[in-house]
Amino acid sequence: MVVLPFENLGSAEDDYFADGIADAVRGKLTSVPGIEVIARGSSISYKKTTKTPKQIADELDARYLLTATVRWQKSGGSSRVQVSPELVEVRESSAPSSKWQQPFDASLTDVFQVQSEIATRVAQALGVALGAGEEKRLAEKPTQNLAAYDAFLRGEDAWNGWASGVPNWRKTVDFYEQAVALDPGFAEAWSRLSRASSVLYNQGAPTPELAERARLGAEMAISLAPDRPEGYYALGRYQETVLNDATRAEERYARAIRLSPNNADLLELKAGSEERLGHWEAALNLLKQAEQLDPRSVTKKVKVGLSLATLRRYREAREVLDRGLVLAPSSLAIIATKAATFLGEGDLARARGVIAAAPREVERTALVAYLADSDDLVWVLDEQQMDLLLRLTPSAFDDNRGTWSLCLVQGYALRGDRANLRVHAEHAKRMWEEQLRVAPRDALRHADLGLALAYLGQKEEATREGERAVALAPIEKDGYLGPYFQPASRRRRSTSSSRS
Numbered sequence: 001m002v003v004l005p006f007e008n009l010g011s012a013e014d015d016y017f018a019d020g021i022a023d024a025v026r027g028k029l030t031s032v033p034g035i036e037v038i039a040r041g042s043s044i045s046y047k048k049t050t051k052t053p054k055q056i057a058d059e060l061d062a063r064y065l066l067t068a069t070v071r072w073q074k075s076g077g078s079s080r081v082q083v084s085p086e087l088v089e090v091r092e093s094s095a096p097s098s099k100w101q102q103p104f105d106a107s108l109t110d111v112f113q114v115q116s117e118i119a120t121r122v123a124q125a126l127g128v129a130l131g132a133g134e135e136k137r138l139a140e141k142p143t144q145n146l147a148a149y150d151a152f153l154r155g156e157d158a159w160n161g162w163a164s165g166v167p168n169w170r171k172t173v174d175f176y177e178q179a180v181a182l183d184p185g186f187a188e189a190w191s192r193l194s195r196a197s198s199v200l201y202n203q204g205a206p207t208p209e210l211a212e213r214a215r216l217g218a219e220m221a222i223s224l225a226p227d228r229p230e231g232y233y234a235l236g237r238y239q240e241t242v243l244n245d246a247t248r249a250e251e252r253y254a255r256a257i258r259l260s261p262n263n264a265d266l267l268e269l270k271a272g273s274e275e276r277l278g279h280w281e282a283a284l285n286l287l288k289q290a291e292q293l294d295p296r297s298v299t300k301k302v303k304v305g306l307s308l309a310t311l312r313r314y315r316e317a318r319e320v321l322d323r324g325l326v327l328a329p330s331s332l333a334i335i336a337t338k339a340a341t342f343l344g345e346g347d348l349a350r351a352r353g354v355i356a357a358a359p360r361e362v363e364r365t366a367l368v369a370y371l372a373d374s375d376d377l378v379w380v381l382d383e384q385q386m387d388l389l390l391r392l393t394p395s396a397f398d399d400n401r402g403t404w405s406l407c408l409v410q411g412y413a414l415r416g417d418r419a420n421l422r423v424h425a426e427h428a429k430r431m432w433e434e435q436l437r438v439a440p441r442d443a444l445r446h447a448d449l450g451l452a453l454a455y456l457g458q459k460e461e462a463t464r465e466g467e468r469a470v471a472l473a474p475i476e477k478d479g480y481l482g483p484y485f486q487p488a489s490r491r492r493r494s495t496s497s498s499r500s
Contacts, residue, residue, distance in 0.1 A: 001064035002038045005047035009071040018070040020153035028119035028138050034128045039264040041297025057090035064089055066122055079108035085118050087125050100125040112141040148182035151175050152189045169200040191221035191230035195237050202241040204400050206439040214238040229256035246276035264294040268303055278479030280311055298328040305337050314341040330361045332370040351380055369396040373403055378410040386411055402431030406448055409455050428452035443473035
C-alpha cells in the first residue's frame, strides 16, 4: 500500500506538520506484519500531484492508497487538528473505491492518538489481525511534549530537503537538539540527532562535539527504546562515518533490519557497509531490494546506479539512472553519476554532454560545486563552468573551506595559474590539518591534505599523507574507498614531482 503525502489545507508554512503526520502514520503501518508499505522516497513525489489514484497505483504497483487532508487551526490559546483520511482501493477492472474513511477533529494534544487511530483503522480495513504487541506499538506516543514534537518535525523537514541537492545539515542538527532539550526522553529525536550529527561530521568540518553528539544520541535512543530500530540505525551510522568501522556498522544495521525488515533506508545503509567490506554482489542485491520497496526514490536509483558503475556495468547503470532522471531531471546526484559512467568508458565528450544537457531549472552554481566536489571531477568542467567554479565562495560547499580551497586549487592548476594555486593550496593545507586534529584517523582527509601538499611541491609530506590514507583504509578493510586511495596516493607523488 501507499501512504500519500497528506494535503495541507492551512497555511503553506504548515506543510511540514501535514508531512509529519503522514510520516508518522506510514511508520506505524510499516511496523505491522503483513502490510508492505511503499517507502517515503517514492510516495513524496506525489505531493500536490494531479495524477489520478489509478495512475499512482499503476506507477507504484499498489492496490491501496491512503490519502488525507490536514488542517491545523490555531486561534487564541488553543490549537486543533482536523484530519480526514481515506483508504482507497484501486482495482484493474473497476473504478477506485473507498475502503474506509473517517474524519478526526481533535485538540493538538491528541494528535498522537489520531495518528494511532488512523493506522489501526487502516490495518483493520486491510484485514490484518492485530495482536496485543501490534496494538501497543500503534498506540505508542513518541513524546508528551508538543513543542519538542514541533522541533522534531521541523528537523525532519530540513533533513528531507537534502534530496533537492542543497542540504543544510547544521539547521537539521539544531532542530533535533531543540527537540531533545525539550524532552530528554524523546528516543526518536535522539536517534535523528545522532544520524544528522554523523552526516555533518562526515560532510562538513568535524568537531569533537559532533562526534560526541552522534555517539550520545545513538546510545540514548537505544537505552530509551531498545526494541526499536532507530537507535541501532543511528549507532551504525556513527560507527561507519565517525569511527570508520564498517564491520561494526554492518552488525548494527543488521540488527535494525531484524526489527524493521521492510525498511528501505536500512537496506540502503547496510548495502553501503557491505560495499566497504568488499561484498559487492550482496550490496547490489540489498540496493535492489531497497529500490523495490521505494521504486520512485531518486536516492535509491543513484545508489543502484553507483553500485552497477563500480562493477563496471555502465550500460545497466545508465538504464537505472535514466529512470531516475524521468523522476527527477534536476537531480545533481543523477547527473554527476551518469556523467561518471561515460568517464568509466573513457568518453569525456559524452560525459560533458550529460552535464550540458542539465535542464534550466538546475542552478548552475550548485551543479558546478557538486561536480567539483564529486570524485575529483574538476577536470571534466568546460571553460565556462571552470570560470564559474573559480568565482565560487565557501558557501557553495556548505562552508567547508577545505573542500572549497581544494576544488579551486585543481581549477587553477588546470588554468596554469600558479599564484592563485599556491594561495588556495596553502589555505587547503591549513583547513585539512585543522580538521585532522579532530579526526586523525580519517583516511579521506589525509588524502586531501596530501593533495594540497602535492600542489605545494612538498613531495615527501604529500607522499606520507597518501600512505597514511592507504594504511587507514587498505583495500582488504575498505573495499569502497581503499581502491580510490591507491591511485590517489600515486597521484599525489606525481603531482608533487611535477611542481617541485
